[in-house]
Amino acid sequence: MMVPNLTSTGSSGGIPGQRGKSAYEVAVDNGFIGTAAEWIASLEGQDGASAYAIAVAEGFEGTQAEWIESLKGEAGVGLTNRGSFASGSTYSPSDYVFAAGTSSPTSMFICQTSESFVATVSPAADPDRWVEFSAPAGADGSDGKSVELRKTATAIQWRQVPDGDWSNLVLLADLRGTDGSNGTDGKSVELQKTSTAIQWRQTGGAFADLVPLADITGTNGRDGIDGAQYVVSSMSAVTLPSTVTAIRVGGYYTPGDGGAALYKVVASQPTHAGKFQTADARWWELQSSGEVWAMQFGARPEAGFDSSPAINAATDYLVSKGGGYIKYGPGVFLLGGLVTLKSRVVHSGVGRRVTWLQRKDGYLGDLLKTQDFDTLWTGDSANGPNRFGIEHMTIHGRKDQNPTSTGWNIRIYGRAYHIRDVDCEYCCNGGYYSRWGSVAAAWDNDNTDAAGECFIDEFFVQFSRQWPIFDGPHDSQISRMLVAMSRHFMDALPGSSTFEIGPRASGSQFAQLHCWGDSPEWCLTQNAQAISISDLILDDSRPGTGLSGGGLLKMLGSDCFIQGRGVQWSNDNIKGIQLGQPGTATAQRNRITMLLTSVPAVAIDFSDDGGNDIDLTVTAYSSTLNWVGTRHATTTFKYTERGPGAGANDIFSKFGALQITRQTIRIEPRSSTPTDTWEDGLIYFDAALKKLRLFNNGAWVNLG
Structure with missing residues (x-):
């Protein structure tokens, strides 16, 4: 009898897929029970000869095992990775490229034409030739981060950009042409994207899901929902899903204004200003590791804008957390009110003549002053702020533009603070004033009294209307200070x-x-x-x-x-x-x-x-x-x-x-004998005797 041709080949050009199943494997899939040898024995012809014997009679050369191996389908083929899309390039059926998507920064596009063509428009604008494969935004707190794909020797893999773990999207073996029947070869593979899945089929066959879209959405973001489009000042009008308990907002007033920060849901309203309430009445609290930016509380380096309330709000937030750093970016932050220096809070810019804290014209008072200064500086108290600091900035008093102001740039009653890399200039009063208790407050015993009460380095005070005064704290260390x-x-x-x-x-x-x-x-x-x-x-x-x-x-x-x-x-x-x-x-x-x-x-x-x-x-x-x-x-x-x-x-x-x-x-004249211990050789001039006298051998001797 004649034996059907049991080989199967794919026909969609590109990267080779996996080999098709052997005829024995197909038989097992169709219900055959037994070993490969038993299956071969079952393939007898009409004259009772085995299928292997018939193959030998028809010219096959080799062992029975080699003949069995020859019955496996040939390798199917998959998709060809062409990298980033390039206008003017020629693309062929089953090529895939990466380009800007219709709703995501990057998508994979698979060519679905029947013949090669020269691309002149982006894949997203040419849906007749390209099928888009993108990761939509996840729900319930997913951030929908961009998806990146790659091909390995065994699979097409995906991950979230930029540092997600690679996972198999589909095995290459699953994209081969299936074994044909009635002597035909494996058919070509087609793909399509629906609203719920990426699907595939053999040409002419029925589409089936390859992978649901839900399985390749961005996983839950590290900080919860992707809130880049949200800002603190308008969160009262926002309702977030109840499953979202953390959000990283994109700014304070507008996305990208320096106020981006992570907030988490808390059980009750915080007592500081690092918070907002959403429309669903939940309270959210700013999260930090001891460092905040003034812009996260609404400060802005803009003309005419008073940043002092925001800076004080940042100070109070850090005080509630035990202290930390308030960071300032480049620019001029105007102060239309007092900024209060408090314990364990350091004000840190990015450099002199880069970060500025500057008097807002019309404001008459001090710019930076320690808490309770007005009640402490005239006394001898051991109380007052400690372990605070000012660094890497310029403090400008604009005395020429504010002739009626008598405010100082910096006034301190405190200890164990530092000033580092600071310009203090054009003050309406003396520029810088520091004081601490005298002897009565020297041993304040704040757990362990600091040997150096304050540390000042690279401090430049110039063009003050009066003059700066350092009146303590005692036992301080001041280096590289210029007063001009x-x-x-x-x-x-x-x-x-x-x-x-x-x-x-x-x-x-x-x-x-x-x-x-x-x-x-x-x-x-x-x-x-x-x-x-x-x-x-x-x-x-x-x-x-x-x-x-x-x-x-x-x-x-x-x-x-x-x-x-x-x-x-x-x-x-x-x-x-x-x-x-x-x-x-x-x-x-x-x-x-x-x-x-x-x-x-x-x-x-x-x-x-x-x-x-x-x-x-x-x-x-x-x-x-x-x-x-x-x-x-x-x-x-x-x-x-x-x-x-x-x-x-x-x-x-x-x-x-x-x-x-x-x-x-x-020798200066003396009106009486010296009171020094008399030793031989002593000489003095006696003003009364008008004589030079020498002590010799136990007595004074006149020399002239």
Whole structure:
């Protein structure tokens, strides 16, 4: 008998599919029970010969096993990946491409033409030639993220963009042509998309679901519903599905305005401003990890907009969470009201001259001020904010545009705070004021008292209408601070300074402090006890009209170490250093080493000298000794000066009772015998006897 041709081949060009089933496998599918050998034995011809014997008789060469293998259908074929769609390219039946979809950023399009063609329009605009395969938005909290597809050796796979896990969409084996019957080969495969599924069929056959669309929607988003189109300011009109308990909104006023944030449903209304209520009466609370953006509370770097309420709202939110950072992006944030500095909240921009907090014209008060400042700063309380900060921004007071304002840029009564990388300028008052309790509040014992109460680095205060004051906290560390042009082009008020260090700053350490500007009487007024200032530069002041005139350094504190230099560029009649002030302060036990350049009228004024160690070098030409006042008996005073006196380069030094110039030695007269321990070799000049006396062998001997 004749045996039917049992091979089957596909005919849709592209990537090869899997081989078809063998005739034995088809027989099993159709109900045959038994082994492959038993099935072969059942294929006897009319003369009783086996199917294998008949095949050999008809010319087959090989074993029975090889003959069985030859009965398998040949490989069907699947789809050809052509990558991203390119206009002008030639596409063939069963090619598939990726292009912008009708309702999603990217879709897969499968060519359904019967012959090749040159594409001139996008697949989405050519539905007669292309079938779109896209992932619609999921329901019940799904975010419907974009779907990406790829082909492996065994399957077409899909995942959510950009970091989903790859999953099989359909095995390539399932897209082969099925075995033909009555001697025909495997038929071509066609696909179509319905409203519920991707379907396939053999040409001429009936369509069947390949995969439901619901199975390839975006899975539930990490934060719940995709809320990029939602904004905080209009959420009261929005109703979300009850299954959605978290949403990441796209902005505060408009999508992309910097106010994007994650919110989650909470049981009751939060007590802070990081919240909104939807139309279904549910409350949603802002989620953060200790860092929020001012824009998430409604701040805007826009002309005419007052951002101070939003910044205060962000502050209160962080306070309720135990503290954190308020971040500011680039731009000018106008302040039409006070921003209150509170414990454990840091205001952080992205850089000086990049982020600005600026006075809104017409506002007269302070810009940034610590909580309860007005009731604390006049007292000696150990209370007040702590561990807050200001960093990476410019604070601008616009004093020229607001002449009636008396507000400060920064006013602090607090401790353990930091200021880092900040410009503070054009203040309507002194720019920066800081204070903390004096001795009575020194050991506040806030769990463990900080060794350095505040930390300041890269702080620039300039063009203030008055002058900045650092009056504590004690034991602070200040480095790389520049104070410039206080009271610029204004009168030198009596007692005014470019910068003032107050008495409550005791124990603080300054490094690389530079004060300059010629408008105030004094470049630096120093009132604190036991501080250290290294690498100090004092630059310019103006002759004064107050109690003690003007100069570079007014030293009113005691037990301090100061090292640096002073410069006076003009020939103004000023002082280099003044020690103490009668009726106000006695300066004592200080170690001051200074290099004075140019021409101070008086290098040092011993106004109220209680005993200090002074080492001055003056590199200016002068014909006088260049010091005034009464030097205390215990003061060690080393003074070196260049000048056109008796010699070409006079050198004057004074050590206690001895004065030395390049040409002379002078012993100061005494009205009585010295009280020092008498030892052989001691010499003094007796003013009454007008004789030089020498102590030798237990007695004073007149030398002349």
